[in-house]
Amino acid sequence: MADLEQFRTETRSWLEANCPPEMREPVRGEDDIYWGGRRATFKNDAQKAWLEACIAKGYTVPMWPKEYGGAGLSAPQAKVLREEMGRINARPPLSSFGIWMLGPALLHFGTDGQKQRFLNEIARGEIRWCQGYSEPGSGSDLVSLQTFGEDKGDHWVVNGQKIWTSYADHADWIFCLVRTDKADKYQGITFMLFDMASEGVTTKPILLISGSSPFCETFFDNVAVPKSYGDDVPAYVGTINRGWDVAKYLLGHEREMISGADGGERAAAIGAMMKRHAAKLGDDLDPVLRAELAQFDVDALAYAAMGEKFLDEIKVGKAHPAQPNMMKYAGTELNKRRHELMMAVGGSRSLEWESEATEGGKPSRNWLRTKANSIEGGTSEVMLNVIAKRILDLPGA
Amino acid sequence: MPLYHNEDQAMLADTARGFIAEEGNIAKQLRHWRDRNCKDGFGHALWKQMAEMGFTGMLVEEADGGLGMGHVEAGIVLEEIGRNLTPSPFLTSSVLAATALKHGSADLKGRYLPGLIAGDSVFAVAIDETAKHRPSRITTRAEKSGNGFRLNGAKSFVIQGASADMIVVAARTSGSDEDADGITLFAVPKDAAGMSHDSVRLVDSSMATHTKFEGVELDGDAVIGEIDGGRAVLDAMLIAGRVGAAAEGVGVARGAMDMTVDYLKQRKQFGKLIGEFQALQHRASHLYSEVEIARAATIKAQQLLDGGSAHADLMASVAKAKVAKTARLAVQEGVQMHGGIGMTDEYDIGLYMKRDRALAEFLGDATFHANRVAELSGY
Numbered sequence: 001m002a003d004l005e006q007f008r009t010e011t012r013s014w015l016e017a018n019c020p021p022e023m024r025e026p027v028r029g030e031d032d033i034y035w036g037g038r039r040a041t042f043k044n045d046a047q048k049a050w051l052e053a054c055i056a057k058g059y060t061v062p063m064w065p066k067e068y069g070g071a072g073l074s075a076p077q078a079k080v081l082r083e084e085m086g087r088i089n090a091r092p093p094l095s096s097f098g099i100w101m102l103g104p105a106l107l108h109f110g111t112d113g114q115k116q117r118f119l120n121e122i123a124r125g126e127i128r129w130c131q132g133y134s135e136p137g138s139g140s141d142l143v144s145l146q147t148f149g150e151d152k153g154d155h156w157v158v159n160g161q162k163i164w165t166s167y168a169d170h171a172d173w174i175f176c177l178v179r180t181d182k183a184d185k186y187q188g189i190t191f192m193l194f195d196m197a198s199e200g201v202t203t204k205p206i207l208l209i210s211g212s213s214p215f216c217e218t219f220f221d222n223v224a225v226p227k228s229y230g231d232d233v234p235a236y237v238g239t240i241n242r243g244w245d246v247a248k249y250l251l252g253h254e255r256e257m258i259s260g261a262d263g264g265e266r267a268a269a270i271g272a273m274m275k276r277h278a279a280k281l282g283d284d285l286d287p288v289l290r291a292e293l294a295q296f297d298v299d300a301l302a303y304a305a306m307g308e309k310f311l312d313e314i315k316v317g318k319a320h321p322a323q324p325n326m327m328k329y330a331g332t333e334l335n336k337r338r339h340e341l342m343m344a345v346g347g348s349r350s351l352e353w354e355s356e357a358t359e360g361g362k363p364s365r366n367w368l369r370t371k372a373n374s375i376e377g378g379t380s381e382v383m384l385n386v387i388a389k390r391i392l393d394l395p396g397a
Numbered sequence: 398m399p400l401y402h403n404e405d406q407a408m409l410a411d412t413a414r415g416f417i418a419e420e421g422n423i424a425k426q427l428r429h430w431r432d433r434n435c436k437d438g439f440g441h442a443l444w445k446q447m448a449e450m451g452f453t454g455m456l457v458e459e460a461d462g463g464l465g466m467g468h469v470e471a472g473i474v475l476e477e478i479g480r481n482l483t484p485s486p487f488l489t490s491s492v493l494a495a496t497a498l499k500h501g502s503a504d505l506k507g508r509y510l511p512g513l514i515a516g517d518s519v520f521a522v523a524i525d526e527t528a529k530h531r532p533s534r535i536t537t538r539a540e541k542s543g544n545g546f547r548l549n550g551a552k553s554f555v556i557q558g559a560s561a562d563m564i565v566v567a568a569r570t571s572g573s574d575e576d577a578d579g580i581t582l583f584a585v586p587k588d589a590a591g592m593s594h595d596s597v598r599l600v601d602s603s604m605a606t607h608t609k610f611e612g613v614e615l616d617g618d619a620v621i622g623e624i625d626g627g628r629a630v631l632d633a634m635l636i637a638g639r640v641g642a643a644a645e646g647v648g649v650a651r652g653a654m655d656m657t658v659d660y661l662k663q664r665k666q667f668g669k670l671i672g673e674f675q676a677l678q679h680r681a682s683h684l685y686s687e688v689e690i691a692r693a694a695t696i697k698a699q700q701l702l703d704g705g706s707a708h709a710d711l712m713a714s715v716a717k718a719k720v721a722k723t724a725r726l727a728v729q730e731g732v733q734m735h736g737g738i739g740m741t742d743e744y745d746i747g748l749y750m751k752r753d754r755a756l757a758e759f760l761g762d763a764t765f766h767a768n769r770v771a772e773l774s775g776y
Contacts, residue, residue, distance in 0.1 A: 269774055271771055275776035298719050298770055306689060308400050308697070309696065312399035384679040388678035388682045391685060392681055394681065395672045396672075396673035
């Protein structure tokens with residue numbers, strides 16, 4: 001405990017010395033988030049300085065081992081760092097699917113050669129990764145995926161199409177589920193890593209109802225993927241044809257992330273804020289809307305307690321392994337409700353799609369964005385299936 | 398403090414679960430006393446056994462002969478009481494009245510706590526005056542009379558009022574009906590002249606009274622806490638009671654859910670176990686999520702209360718509201734998924750529905766507490 005308090009003191013003064021004031025402002029737009037990669041540019045010097053300071057300290061990936069670019073922090077230390085960054089509203093220095101998704105997979109399944117190369121690249125923000133999972137015909141039923149890698153000895157020739165590839169048009173490399181054995185549904189998929197600059201890879205952004213295009217369609221037309229990138233650096237994670245194990249591990253990880261189990265804004269009450277918002281617009285909450293906000297706040301504050309309990313239980317291995325599915329289900333449904341209520345309080349003002357008062361239609365665009373919460377990373381219906389099967393042990397689920 | 402039970406608490410949970418499932422189960426207690434039209438609505442022998450287990454005085458401080466435990470521990474016992482629908486004076490005596498008596502004089506403690514700890518006494522609380530819980534308005538009046546007070550008024554929904562050896566009564570000693578101040582709590586003994594009970598059996602087979610106070614003369618030493626300063630004691634009692642009722646409600650919800658999920662694995666229709674139908678699976682999974690969340694909120698409220706946190710009041714209302722909604726969902730889905738037999742008296746699932754109804758109403762229902770969450774949050 002005393003050590004942890006000392007760590008807090010040190011962290012506080014390190015942040016004070018290294019986190020520029022501009023990086024303590026709330027994130028306002030997409031370009032306030034630094035995603036890294038070969039084509040990345042910094043919005044300003046502060047963003048660059050903050051990233052470099054964090055890289056040097058290992059704080060872009062604080063819990064990863066030092067040899068792979070992290071700081072080797074323990075879970076309680078990482079919590080202190082999060083709390084101290086939260087205290088001064090410090091922005092994350094680097095965001096990426098490499099940090100959230102591929103990194104954890106490599107830490108769990110990767111060879112030392114892969115970890116040395118890819119984890120360090122991710123930690124320094126040098127390579128931006130995207131995730132190639134869903135296909136037009138394989139959404140909830142992901143394991144039916146058809147993108148095929150034909151074995152050519154020292155390489156595969158990959159053909160097929162992915163969809164909902166987040167930021168594929170900005171990504172340098174892709175981690176991608178590719179069928180390598182058509183005879184075995186589950187044990188015929190390989191978790192491949194390859195360069196998006198390879199010949200035959202094209203991407204096409206998808207315009208969403210929110211007006212933004214965070215996702216792409218990604219096409220593979222005779223893409224040659226070598227099986228190895230050098231000594232102890234295979235081009236696949238885990239074993240050939242056993243990529244589904246890696247994917248399942250990562251899906252669990254993704255659901256934890258999407259579930260907003262870290263509490264944060266998803267679990268906060270909104271009623272008081274909404275009353276102030278209404279007052280600013282010259283309105284008051286009508287009694288029925290106030291009642292709906294009150295019911296929402298009950299659910300949100302109860303969910304916040306659940307988030308806290310879930311994290312506490314995860315730390316000591318007490319949580320049911322399928323519990324992230326429950327958190328994801330409840331958390332995303334709650335978030336959709338939150339934005340429905342915020343739209344209702346905002347009235348006609350919240351309908352504005354392009355206006356200064358709404359910072360470019362934020363309320364409506366954010367509201368629409370939340371509709372994907374209960375679809376991406378496994379739909380609510382899939383979550384309910386998993387709960388039925390793995391927690392309630394219902395027959396035939 | 399992590400939001401799960403520590404080792405001692407987990408051990409207590411094991412003990413409580415085994416004991417109450419064995420001695421407090423539906424056949425042995427609820428149905429037994431109901432079918433005999435018992436005037437108390439609960440068994441005194443079980444109350445004595447609960448005393449021997451150390452349950453009845455668990456919230457009483459060690460200096461006063463109790464175990465000095467907290468609301469997490471009381472909640473553990475209450476969850477099992479809820480799961481088994483055990484009719485018991487535990488919530489009113491060991492949580493509500495015991496919380497009030499913490500603020501009482503040494504004399505009052507000496508008079509009542511030993512009986513509670515030994516399982517020889519049962520206490521009730523008289524708060525509500527109308528059909529809905531509304532503790533902000535108290536019209537029962539106690540006027541100065543000699544060295545003591547004279548009590549006039551009427552209370553409703555006094556659980557086990559006719560069986561109680563002592564009733565904690567919230568009365569007005571000054572001010573007008575809606576004033577926050579001017580409340581005084583009294584420990585009214587069962588043989589007080591001028592107190593009369595109209596005893597009614599409720600939907601869940603529990604017994605409650607409409608209790609009248611007609612010129613009940615009370616000694617000054619019947620006062621719990623400060624004269625005119627009883628609101629703080631009443632609030633402390635209400636928060637403890639609400640958190641306790643939430644814990645019992647979690648037990649009701651879990652009991653109903655477990656019974657229903659079991660049934661889905663046994664009942665066949667259309668040549669299949671009905672649990673194979675996705676329409677029912679999704680509803681069961683949704684219910685599971687809600688019950689887990691309600692339970693987390695309840696444990697959080699217990700911990701905040703034990704830690705003396707200023708947020709305990711808000712979280713108590715969050716927990717009471719969330720549990721009320723969740724247990725309601727659990728019993729409704731329970732009866733519906735049981736189908737026709739869910740409507741029969743022979744099956745226990747209907748008893749869960751009845752208990753939920755009464756428990757949710759006690760100390761404020763889901764909308765009362767959602768409204769309270771809004772008020773405490775400033776809107």
